[in-house]
Amino acid sequence: VHRVAVIGAAGFGGAVGAAILRRHPSIELTGVTARSDAGRRHDELYPAYRVPLQLEQFDPDAIAERADVALVAYPHKAAAPAVRSLRERGLKVVDLSADFRLDRESYERWYQPHEAPELLGESVYGLPEAHREQIRTAELVASPGCNSTAALLALLPLRGRIDDAVVDIKTGVSGAGREATEETHFVSATDNVNPYKTEGHRHVAELEQELPGVRFAFVPHLLPIDQGLLASCYATPSEPLTRDAARELFRQAYESEPFVELIDKPPHTRDVRFTNRATVYVTVAGDRVLSFCAIDNLWKGAAGQAVQDLNLMLGLPETEGLT
Ligand SMILES: NC(=O)c1ccc[n+]([C@@H]2O[C@H](COP(=O)([O-])OP(=O)(O)OC[C@H]3O[C@@H](n4cnc5c(N)ncnc54)[C@H](OP(=O)(O)O)[C@@H]3O)[C@@H](O)[C@H]2O)c1
Numbered sequence: 279v280h281r282v283a284v285i286g287a288a289g290f291g292g293a294v295g296a297a298i299l300r301r302h303p304s305i306e307l308t309g310v311t312a313r314s315d316a317g318r319r320h321d322e323l324y325p326a327y328r329v330p331l332q333l334e335q336f337d338p339d340a341i342a343e344r345a346d347v348a349l350v351a352y353p354h355k356a357a358a359p360a361v362r363s364l365r366e367r368g369l370k371v372v373d374l375s376a377d378f379r380l381d382r383e384s385y386e387r388w389y390q391p392h393e394a395p396e397l398l399g400e401s402v403y404g405l406p407e408a409h410r411e412q413i414r415t416a417e418l419v420a421s422p423g424c425n426s427t428a429a430l431l432a433l434l435p436l437r438g439r440i441d442d443a444v445v446d447i448k449t450g451v452s453g454a455g456r457e458a459t460e461e462t463h464f465v466s467a468t469d470n471v472n473p474y475k476t477e478g479h480r481h482v483a484e485l486e487q488e489l490p491g492v493r494f495a496f497v498p499h500l501l502p503i504d505q506g507l508l509a510s511c512y513a514t515p516s517e518p519l520t521r522d523a524a525r526e527l528f529r530q531a532y533e534s535e536p537f538v539e540l541i542d543k544p545p546h547t548r549d550v551r552f553t554n555r556a557t558v559y560v561t562v563a564g565d566r567v568l569s570f571c572a573i574d575n576l577w578k579g580a581a582g583q584a585v586q587d588l589n590l591m592l593g594l595p596e597t598e599g600l601t
Pocket of ligand 1: 286288314351353375376422452453
């Protein structure tokens with residue numbers, strides 16, 4: 279049994295991570311941390327997740343005594359020093375934030391000066407469908423962004439065949455985390471839909487890294503749903519592609535993927551809610567390839583994927599605790 283702690287378990291991503299790990303047959307959840315909620319029980323904060331542990335203040339020495347692996351669910355910038363303190367104590371880490379997803383130059387262009395640049399060399403981008411073998415041997419894995427996960431699963435089988443893609447994302451309000459903002463406040467979000475960050479969303483940096491050479495127009499939209507994310511991607515192939523040929527590319531890419539399901543009709547977010555599944559649909563209309571991917575942003579888009587990474591890092595069956 280592997281001993282795992284969740285750092286930032288009062289946040290949306292960390293809370294789902296704690297819920298999954300608590301039920302994982304090969305893992306013992308040995309600690310959950312929070313700041314303002316320290317001292318309260320996790321199941322008081324999130325009764326549905328049924329994690330009967332008391333939240334504690336983050337102390338890397340105390341965590342290192344009880345855990346060999348940590349899932350860190352802090353916002354970017356705050357994550358890097360926490361990850362460093364755990365790596366210094368020998369823990370393997372899966373980090374949910376953007377801090378270890380990009381190279382330094384790209385990170386500092388989209389975010390801010392990096393807080394632990396010395397760790398960038400060892401981190402692996404945690405999309406198992408693209409980097410499974412590297413994840414297996416990694417000690418630090420950066421779980422991809424939710425938007426990037428869905429967009430990449432919709433586009434990766436087209437790698438080398440497209441020069442540009444329009445990526446239209448629809449996302450639920452939990453994507454923005456536990457702290458309500460003006461945009462995600464119920465009164466702003468309900469009965470409403472709006473694009474945001476139209477001049478450049480930082481998740482595009484992950485797409486440019488994983489699909490080099492492709493130009494992107496990337497526009498997220500906020501929907502009045504809680505958990506769920508849909509990526510609709512429109513690309514013009516460099517060489518004409520029939521619908522059958524496109525489907526064959528996707529079939530080959532995903533036939534042995536445990537969490538990616540190629541379906542023959544457009545995906546719905548509700549069908550993957552509370553699961554680590556991604557449903558993908560591809561078709562051709564006119565000269566465009568249209569591909570779609572639905573995920574639950576807190577599962578395959580965050581904590582579920584992080585546990586999938588953790589399973590790989592620990593040599594466990596990839597789907598354990600997630601089905
Ligand atoms: N939500 C998603 O769909 C999603 C998807 C993929 C990746 N992620 C990434 O996962 C990480 C966690 O996201 P989340 O949605 O779970 O966010 P969240 O609900 O806001 O939770 C973040 C937690 O981090 C803690 N924290 C520690 N240092 C902090 C600081 N300096 N400022 C603010 N909070 C701090 C907070 O703890 P206290 O509550 O105890 O103060 C908070 O509970 C982020 O890096 C996010 O980008 C999120």
